[in-house]
Amino acid sequence: MLASVRYRLPGETLVHEIGTKHPPKRCTSLAEIPPQKGYLFAPFQENDAHPLWFFPADEQRTWTQPTEVPSFSLAYEVEEDHRTEYIRAFEACQAAFQRSELQKVVLSRTLSVHFDQNLTKDDYYRLFEQACIAYPNSFVSLISLPAPWGTWLMATPEILISAQDSLWHTMALAGTMEKTSDSSLSLEVWSEKNRKEQQWVVDYISRQLEKLGCDYQKSPTYVRPAAHLLHLCTDFSVIPPKEKSIACVIEALHPTPAVCGWETSTAKALISKVESHDRSYYSGYSGPINPNSAHLFVTLRCMNLINDTATLYAGGGLLSESNENSEWQETERKLNTMLRLFSAHK
Numbered sequence: 001m002l003a004s005v006r007y008r009l010p011g012e013t014l015v016h017e018i019g020t021k022h023p024p025k026r027c028t029s030l031a032e033i034p035p036q037k038g039y040l041f042a043p044f045q046e047n048d049a050h051p052l053w054f055f056p057a058d059e060q061r062t063w064t065q066p067t068e069v070p071s072f073s074l075a076y077e078v079e080e081d082h083r084t085e086y087i088r089a090f091e092a093c094q095a096a097f098q099r100s101e102l103q104k105v106v107l108s109r110t111l112s113v114h115f116d117q118n119l120t121k122d123d124y125y126r127l128f129e130q131a132c133i134a135y136p137n138s139f140v141s142l143i144s145l146p147a148p149w150g151t152w153l154m155a156t157p158e159i160l161i162s163a164q165d166s167l168w169h170t171m172a173l174a175g176t177m178e179k180t181s182d183s184s185l186s187l188e189v190w191s192e193k194n195r196k197e198q199q200w201v202v203d204y205i206s207r208q209l210e211k212l213g214c215d216y217q218k219s220p221t222y223v224r225p226a227a228h229l230l231h232l233c234t235d236f237s238v239i240p241p242k243e244k245s246i247a248c249v250i251e252a253l254h255p256t257p258a259v260c261g262w263e264t265s266t267a268k269a270l271i272s273k274v275e276s277h278d279r280s281y282y283s284g285y286s287g288p289i290n291p292n293s294a295h296l297f298v299t300l301r302c303m304n305l306i307n308d309t310a311t312l313y314a315g316g317g318l319l320s321e322s323n324e325n326s327e328w329q330e331t332e333r334k335l336n337t338m339l340r341l342f343s344a345h346k
Contacts, residue, residue, distance in 0.1 A: 005039045005055050006125075007141040007288065008065060008132045009295060010157075015132065016288070019059035023146055027052040030247040037290040041143050041152070044255065044279040045268070053145060065132045072126055074119070074342045076310075079112035082276070083328065089274040090324045096270055097320040104200050105261035105270055107327070108315030110277045111335050113342070118307045124151055130341050131155045135227050139297040141286055150306035152281055155337065157226035158298040160253060160285045163246050165292060168238040170249075172201035173224065174258045174317055175232035176330050185223045190232065197317040198232040200257045205236060208252040215239040227301070227337050246294050250285070259283035259298060259315070280304065282313035301337045312338050 004019045018039050027033055028051060033040060037057040043050035086109050093105050128142040131153065138155040145151065162169040175194030187195075198221065209216050216238045224233035240249065260283070261267025271279075281304070287296040304311045314334035316327045 003055060003144055003146070005041075005141065005143050006128055007039070007139070010137050010139050013065050014062050015065050017061040018055050018057045018288070019061075020055050021058040022056075025054040025056070027054055030250060033247070033289070035291045037288075039143075039287070040289050040294075040296065041145075041281065041284070041286045042254075043281045043284040044259070049278075050280055053143075055143075066129055068133065069126060069129045072130075074123065075116045076113045076342055078339075079114065081111065082109065085109075085276045086328060086331075087324060089276070090318070090322075090327065092274040093270065093318050094320070094322075097318075102266045102270065103262050104197065104257055104317055104319055105267045106257075106259050106283070106315045106317050107271075108275060108277075108279060108282065108313060109331055111312040111314075111339070113303075113310040113312065113339070115308045115310070119305060119310075124153070124305060127153055127341050131338075134341065135301075135337070138226065138301070139287065139295075141297075143286065148306075149281075150304050152286075152299070152302060152304055153338070154286065154297075154299050154302035155227070156286075156297045156300040156302065157224065157231065158258065158300055160256075160287075160296045160298050161246065161249055161294060162296070163249070163294045166239060168240060168246075168249065170205060170236045170238065170253065172198060172205050172234040172236070172256070172258065173231050174198040174201045176316065176333070177230045178333055179225060179228050179230050185230070187221065187223065187232075190223075193319055193321055194232060196319060198234070200262050200317075202234045204257050204262060205253065209236065209238060212244055212248060212252055213241045214244070214249075229333060229337070246289070250296065254285060255283060256298075258317070259300075261317070279313070283315065301334060303338050310342075 003024050006017045039055040041053040131140045135155040140155045143152045158173045159171050175198040219235040221234045224231050284299045285296045314331040316330040
């Protein structure tokens with residue numbers, strides 16, 4: 001196999017591996033994805049530096065994930081956290097709110113982790129197995145790309161589109177609280193800021209589905225656990241028009257205000273201006289596809305592994321009433337989802 005992907009769907013214990021006999025196909029748009037079974041990995045914004053990747057399922061294997069992995073720990077140091085850069089970006093976003101340029105923007109940051117030696121494939125596989133065990137309700141995936149893109153590992157809670165025949169599913173997932181007690185499962189304890197942030201995503205998805213002519217039903221908003229965090233979630237059950245493809249819905253939904261902001265083009269422009277890092281494949285989407293179905297997830301709680309360095313990504317939605325320290329702490333909690341995998345025990 002020249003390239004491979006391993007993934008485990010939420011709530012399942014079966015690990016899937018897709019291997020290719022040739023390098024994965026680089027694509028500039030969804031229209032170039034071949035109509036065959038495989039795996040799709042897409043960036044936040046497609047361009048020459050960050051193409052879409054399609055892994056054809058030339059070889060496939062499945063096995064049941066282990067119930068535990070041997071204790072292991074990777075020695076590492078964390079680079080300076082760049083708080084000053086984050087504050088500068090946060091203030092630029094607040095200035096844009098004051099000018100009434102937009103109503104929500106998602107501000108992200110990175111954290112660089114340096115190991116005492118280059119990581120091996122076995123290290124990657126152990127991290128993947130540990131993520132599967134630690135986060136049973138997340139979509140866990142390990143994607144090996146050609147140089148210089150490295151390897152990506154994610155344990156994401158958010159569905160972009162799950163499509164099987166004529167019934168599709170998507171979700172509006174936004175707002176974050178730390179899991180502290182069962183009382184957090186009550187909507188009443190959530191701040192107005194978190195509720196507004198999630199409602200923007202609900203309204204956006206509703207509008208986009210209506211533009212496509214989709215029939216849909218949405219659930220009441222509820223609290224959805226994701227590892228040691230909680231999010232507000234609204235599920236959408238969708239019956240698309242027969243002439244609409246999965247690609248049409250992907251293009252209509254991505255990026256949602258959960259990872260970008262509102263209004264979308266203004267938020268994208270602001271993100272490009274104020275974020276000092278390249279999002280690359282963070283907040284893109286990823287998952288297995290074939291001509292009649294797809295299970296695509298937003299690339300969150302993720303890291304890019306290259307040689308002796310892991311770059312972790314996290315973000316949070318900003319509104320005009322956002323507090324910088326609260327938003328920073330939210331990104332810290334999200335980064336810890338992946339950081340804790342480096343010191344795993346039985």
